[in-house]
Amino acid sequence: MAHASPGASGTASPDTQAAAHEPSGEATQTQTTLLAPAPRVTGPQGLSPAEAARRLKLFGRNSLEDLPRQPPGQLLLGALKHTLALLLLAAAALYTAMGDVTEGFFLIGCAGLYVLLAVIRQIQRDRIRVALHRLAEPAVRVRRDGRPIRLPAGDLVPGDVIAFAEGERMPADGVLLSSDPVTVDESMNGTTSIRTEKYPAGVAASQTLASDAWTPEAVAQTWIFPGRVPSTVLLRGALNLRGRGFVQIAATGVAALGRGGPTRTLLDDSPSPLQLAAGQIARRLALVGICFCVLVTVVTGLFQDDWYLGGLAGIALALALAPQELPLQLDLLLAHAARRLSRVKVLARRGTVVETIGATTVLCVGKTGLLTEGRITLTALREAGGTLVLAPGVPVPTRGHALLRLALYATPPAPTDALDRAILAVTDTALPPPDARLVEAYPRRRDLNAYVQHWRAPGGGDLFAAKGAPEAIARLCHLEGHAYTAMERDAAEFAAHGLHVLAVAYRQVAKDVPTPKGTLFTFAGLIAFSDPVRSDVPQAMGEARRAGVKVLLVTGDHPATAREVARQSGIDTTAGVLTGAEIARLTPESLITRVREVRVFARIQPEQKLAIVTALRNDGEVVAVTGDNEGDVPALAAAQIGIAVSRRAPDAVRQVAGLVLLDDRFASLVAGIRSGRRVFNNLRRSLVFIATVRGAMAGLAFVPLLMGVPPLLYPVHVVLVGLLAGPLTVLVFRSEPGNRHAMSRPPRAASEALFGSAEITSSLLQGLVLLAVLLALYVGAVRLDHPGLEARTCAFLALLMTLPVLAFASSAEPGARLFGRQRGGFWAVTALVVVIVALVLLLPQAAILFRLGPITPVQMALALILALVAGGWGGLLRRFGQP
Structure with missing residues (x-):
């Protein structure tokens, strides 16, 4: 077999790194000093489940601090400062000053009820945040x-x-x-040194920490370092830059000295642009309401000489125009939306992603564990003697042991990679006990996709074992000509069946034998791994395609493997496969052209993944990207939506990602897009409902004054309607299943506003219709010489009954079932409206409080019919397919 390749000259490789650590001497290929036996990797036993449960109860959860929660007193004070509460108290003071003590106390009670509801909603939101933070905790092995x-x-x-x-x-x-030896970055804990070497402590520490005497008191007494932290100790938050091994936990929670780490808050609780806009709108409307309050009070007092009536009308108008509950309701709706996303195993780390995930136009996904099952098994071996297929549960034939031993020598002692674990799963039963010492490991590099380990035999002599991508191993071995062609053909044959292919090579050095410079690795063979495509992927891929979402497979695998997995998954492969090497030769403009057509990308490095994302964004796409290693961080940060694949993603990936995929399934990711579209649709409709009700109430409070008729709404009426509309908004719109055709339509534009011109027009139109119907009922009754109390009763009861009708018509899709399981909240509020209507009609004290009077059954029926018309006409139009 030839071992020379001019094309490999000048390329850094582990053989040059290892040369300084080698003893003198070179072995022949026939020497077998280290090829038998193979190293066996074992780890500490750890605690028993029963002992771990006891310690968890004794020490508490491993958390630096509880999630920040406002104390009840602070929540109460914050709610009292809201404009709505202040207006209610002002109206109560005015009523009391004019002798209407009952109405004054009622408004004070309403202010207290509003404050209580605000506190309850905040507590609800905090509970949801706690549940989501628990889900956000990274998994540890x-x-x-x-x-x-x-x-x-x-x-x-x-x-x-x-x-x-x-x-x-x-x-x-x-x-x-x-x-x-492990190299860590301890800067998060205030250490000036960015790179610190750590060394194993040995078995004694393991026995001490595992003993029953290790109590919180023992931690407090012993886990203190007066000077520099020992080189065997790793504090919470230390980032592993190089190396791997086993660590025994010594201090958790507040007892830990480290202040950083993955158990800190992973959810970003900063307000989203939508929440900031809602707060700004509420503040502006509150200011407008106060201005109108002053204006109406002054005008009514001067021209009608009734300052009391003017004050009540002004406060009623201000209350109608001041939706101070809007930010809190929106906050709660977003929290419920995030919890709903978590039910489909997608965790939203920030509210912005909840709003934008439904607008995704391109999904850039990896292969292993997302499209495939992540159940990787070593399937076949290929060496000079031919191909050996490994059957599950059947012992590996002896002729495959030599290649397996070399693969094991190139496997880390504490593997985290699924391919390494698959090698261990086979060699645990195929090979004899260990008899070699690991000297040093050389991790993969961007310029060489191979992992090398240096072993030393008890009697002397060294072995360098390498495994990695076939082209990387070919460079180490300087393969050329027929040898390279044969290796490439064999690798392509495995890859064409969707198998993941690694090549294995070795360098053997005998004791006391001089080693000439430039000693090459010897190619040993190929090992192939199977990882079946998940059974639910083709269906989910079809749903994404119907939704107008393009799915791109971006992987480091062999092009043939990527093509086959894409074909089995349902990804379009007609445009071929674009490799990382080809991307490196393209200009940014040319790459934009290629990514419009190509759906499969292979042998991709982190900088090329970033280039793909940048090209897609420059082409106007809304890009969501999955990532599971630190090399993916730049691409995740560049995408509109970064998605951490949680079971494999390190902390750095989870921190930069907007979403965390909790079960690593592509179907869950598509379900997240479906849920995101539903969330956006329901949020939009809830805002239309709030704007419609508030606008109609403002008109009902102001227009009768312009028409010269007695006021229709007083502050008590506005407050009651507001208290009913709030729960309707949260309970009804959060539980709607959304548009059943949402995944049959293309994504909305990313720039499309949640409350844009179409929503403003819809709310104005519905509000004007509601205002016109109720004003016609009220003014018509007054003009027909009905008593004012009777006219107000008809119009106010119609307004109350309109609320559930309008909520159902605004939220439900055409053909939605009125008695579906998700309608529990709707029917609860509807029942409350019915009870309030009955109390207003039957209790004399309630009639006096709300300035209402008795009405006939015919008038009651008329109010109900008009409520159905005023609130339900929009739903009927949608039912018949009109805008």
Whole structure:
């Protein structure tokens, strides 16, 4: 086999890195000093589940601090400062001053009820945030009774043993038990040194931390370092830059000295642009309402010489125009929307993503664990003797042991990669016990996609074992001519069946034998892994296609593997595969042209993934990108929506991502887009409902004064309608299933406003119709010489009954079932409206309070019919397919 390649000259590789660490001597290919036996990797046993549960109860959750919550007193004070509460208190003072003590106390009670509802809604929001923060906790790999399991970082206890790999942050304080030397960044904990070397502490520390005597008091007494932190200790928040191994947790929660790390808040609670806009609108309307309040009071007092009536009318108008509950209701609706996304296993880290996920036009996704099952198994071996197919549950034939041993020598002792674990799963039963010492490991680099480990035999002699992408191993071996062609053909044959292919090579050096410079690796063979496409992916891919969402497969795999997996998944492969090397040669303008057609990208490096995202954004797309390693961070940050694949993503990825995929399934991602479209649609309709009701009430409070008839609405009426409209907004619109045709339409434009011109027109039109119908009923009754109390009763009851009708018509899709399971909140508020109407009609005290009088059954029926017409006409138009 030839071992020379001019094309590889000048390329840095692990053989040049390792040369300085080698003893003198070179072995022949026939020497087998280190090819048998193979290293066996074992880890600490860890705690038993029962002991871990006991310690969790004893030490508490591994959390630096509880989520920030406002104390009840502060919540009450904040609610009292709202314009609505102040207007209610002003109206109560005015009523009381004029001798209407009953109405004054009623308004004071309403102010108290408003404040109570505001506090309850804030508490609801906080509870939802707590639940979402629990979901946001990253998973850590823990050993319990010798078995590796995944747990939320918040469930760690002192004595737990975790695997610590590159790109991960320490979730608590701990001691490094066994590993290569680990390089960490401790700057998060205030250390000036960015790179710090850490070394294993050994078995003694493991026995101490696992003992029953390790109590909170023991932690308080022993886990204090008067000077520099020992080189065996890793504090919470330390970022692993290089190396991997096992760490035993020593201190969790507030007892930990480290102040950073992944158990800090991962959700971004800063207000979204929509929430900021809602608060600004509410403040402006409150100012406008106060101005109108003063204007109406002055005009009525001067021209009608009735300052009391003018004051009441002015306050009623201000209350109608001041939707101070809008920001809180919107905040609560967004919180419920985030919880609904979490039910489809998509965690929203910030409110902005809840608003924009439904506008996604392009999904850039990886392969392993997202499109595929992530159930990786070593399937076949290829060496000089031919191909050996490995059957599940069947022992590996002896002729495959040599290649397996070399693959194992190139596998980290504490593997986190699924391919490495698949190698261990086979070699655990195929190979003899270990008899070699790991000297050093050389991780993959951007310029060389291969992993190399240096082993030393007990009697001397060294072995460098490498595995990685076939083209990378070919460079290490300097393959050329027929040897390179044969290797490339074999790799392409495996890849064409959707298998992931790695090549294996080695360098063997005997004891006390001089090693000439430029010693090459020897190519040993190929190993292939299977990872079936998930059964639900083709259906989800079809749904994304019907929704107008383009799906791009962006992977580091072999082009043939990427093409086959894309074909099985339902991704269009007619435009071929674009590789990272080809992207590197394209100009930005040419790349924009190519990404419009190509759907499969292979052998992609992080900078090329960023280039793809940038090209898509420059082409006007709304891009969502998945990522599971630190190299994906730039692409995630550049996309409108970064998505961390949670079970594999390190803390750095989760922090920059807007969404966290909790179950790593592509179908969940599509369900998240579906839910995002539903959320946007329901938020938009809820705002239209609020604007319609508030606008109609403002007109009913102001227009009768211009017409010279007695006021229709007083502050007590406006307050009651507002108290009913708030729960309707939250209960009805949050539970609507949304437009059933939402995933059959193209995505909305990213620049499309939530409350744009179409929504303003709709709310104005519905509000004007509602205002016209109720004014006609009221003014007509007054003109027909009906008593004022009777006319007001008809119009006010019609307004109350309009609320549930308008809420249903605004929220429900054409053909929606009136008695569906999701209508529980709607019927609860409807029942409350019916009870209030009955109380107003039957209780004399209620009639006096609201300045109402008795009406006939015919008038009651007329009010109900007009309520159905005024509130339901918009729904009927949609039912028949009109705008």
